[in-house]
Amino acid sequence: MEALLEQVAQLPGLLAVSRSALVRAWDAPTLGRALEWARYFQHLHGRFRARPRLRAALGRRLRQGQPGSPLGFRHLGRCAALLGLALLENRALPPAACRRLLQSLLRPGAAAEAPSLALLARRKAASRLLAPAPRPAGSPAALEPQVRAEAQMLLARLREEEEEAEPGGGRAGEARERLRWVAGLLEQLPQPRALRVVAAALQQQRGGDEEGLRGRAGGGHVAGPLLSWLLESQERFSAFCLLLPGSLLASLAAHYSQLRPPYLDLLTAWGSRLLYDPLQGRWHNSCLGEAELSWEELRERFDCLCRGPALLRGQTRAALELLKVQDGDFHICGLSVWTDLLMEVEKSLRKEEEELASVDNICYPVLSL
Structure with missing residues (x-):
C-alpha cells in the first residue's frame, strides 16, 4: 500500500512539469512514458473508486505537503485529460513530442480517455466568455x-x-x-x-x-x-x-447564524466612532482615511437587517435598543448615534407598513366585487 501511495504522490509533480519549461528536454519516448503514467493513474481511479477508505487515503496523499492543492482522488480519473491539456497549451513542448501527443489524442478510441483539440478550444472560448467586462471607475462591485x-x-x-x-x-x-x-x-x-x-x-x-x-x-x-x-x-x-451591499449581507446573515454576531459587532464598532456635528446637523466619521461606513451607509445596513426574517429583525432591533440604553437612553436626535439609528429604522419600517396598508385599501374594493 505504501508503494502505491508513493506512486500516486508523483502526480502533482508530473502535472507541474507538464506546465513548465522543463518539457523542452522531452522527446517522444519521454512523452510516451508520461502518457503511460496518466493511463495507470486512471486505472487506479477505476479500481479504487468504490472503496471509500482507500479513496480517502489516496486523496490525502495527493495533497500531502501541498497546502491549497486543488488535486483530489477524482483527478486520478482525469489524469490523461489534465496532462494532455497542459501539454497542448505549453509552447515549450518540442515538435517530436508534440506530434507523439497529437497521435495519442487522435487515435481511435482516445476521445474516451483524453481531451480532443475541440475540448481545448471550448475551454479557451469559455474563459474568454466568462471574463468580466471592464466596469467604469467608481461603479459598485457586482458578482460577475x-x-x-x-x-x-x-x-x-x-x-x-x-x-x-x-x-x-x-x-x-x-x-x-x-x-x-x-x-x-x-x-x-x-x-x-x-x-x-x-x-x-x-x-x-x-x-x-x-x-x-x-x-x-x-x-x-x-x-x-x-x-x-x-x-x-x-x-x-x-x-x-x-x-x-447591505442587502446581500443581510441575506447571508439571515441564513448563516455564524455571521450575525460578528456582523452586528462590526457595525457597532463602526457606529461608535461616528461623531455628531451640531453645525451641520449630521454624523460623520471621526477617523479620516480609514475604511469605515458613513452614517448613510450604516443606516442602510441596519435597515436591511430589520427588513429580514423575523429572527434576524428581532435580534437587530434588540441590539439597537440595548446600545441606545447603554449610551444614555436618549430620545433626542444628535445625542446618541444609536438613538438616531433606531429612530431612522423605525421611521423607515412605519413608512413601509403605511404604503402596504394603502395598497391593501385600494385593492380591497376591487377584490370584493
Whole structure:
C-alpha cells in the first residue's frame, strides 16, 4: 500500500512539469512514458473508486505537503485529460513530442480517455466568455459571471471533499484540513476577488441564486470552511462587509447564524466612532482615511437587517435598543448615534407598513366585487 501511495504522490509533480519549461528536454519516448503514467493513474481511479477508505487515503496523499492543492482522488480519473491539456497549451513542448501527443489524442478510441483539440478550444472560448467586462471607475462591485462560475467550482470541490472523507474519520481533523485547503486556494487570488467568490458561494449554497447550485444534505459542512476562513481574520471580515451591499449581507446573515454576531459587532464598532456635528446637523466619521461606513451607509445596513426574517429583525432591533440604553437612553436626535439609528429604522419600517396598508385599501374594493 505504501508503494502505491508513493506512486500516486508523483502526480502533482508530473502535472507541474507538464506546465513548465522543463518539457523542452522531452522527446517522444519521454512523452510516451508520461502518457503511460496518466493511463495507470486512471486505472487506479477505476479500481479504487468504490472503496471509500482507500479513496480517502489516496486523496490525502495527493495533497500531502501541498497546502491549497486543488488535486483530489477524482483527478486520478482525469489524469490523461489534465496532462494532455497542459501539454497542448505549453509552447515549450518540442515538435517530436508534440506530434507523439497529437497521435495519442487522435487515435481511435482516445476521445474516451483524453481531451480532443475541440475540448481545448471550448475551454479557451469559455474563459474568454466568462471574463468580466471592464466596469467604469467608481461603479459598485457586482458578482460577475466569472465570480459565480468560480464559486460553483469551489462548491463542487468542497462537496467532493465531503464525499471523499474517510467514513468515521475525526471531524475536527477533516475540518482543519479543509480549512487549510480553502485558505491556500483563496489566498492565491487578489482579496476583493476572493471575497466575492466566497460571497457568491455562500449565496448559491443557501439557494439564493437561481442560476447557482441548490443546497442539499450536508450543506452545512460545505459552507463551514468558507465561513471559518472568512471569520478567522477580523481584517478580512471587515473588508468583506465593506465590499458587499447591505442587502446581500443581510441575506447571508439571515441564513448563516455564524455571521450575525460578528456582523452586528462590526457595525457597532463602526457606529461608535461616528461623531455628531451640531453645525451641520449630521454624523460623520471621526477617523479620516480609514475604511469605515458613513452614517448613510450604516443606516442602510441596519435597515436591511430589520427588513429580514423575523429572527434576524428581532435580534437587530434588540441590539439597537440595548446600545441606545447603554449610551444614555436618549430620545433626542444628535445625542446618541444609536438613538438616531433606531429612530431612522423605525421611521423607515412605519413608512413601509403605511404604503402596504394603502395598497391593501385600494385593492380591497376591487377584490370584493
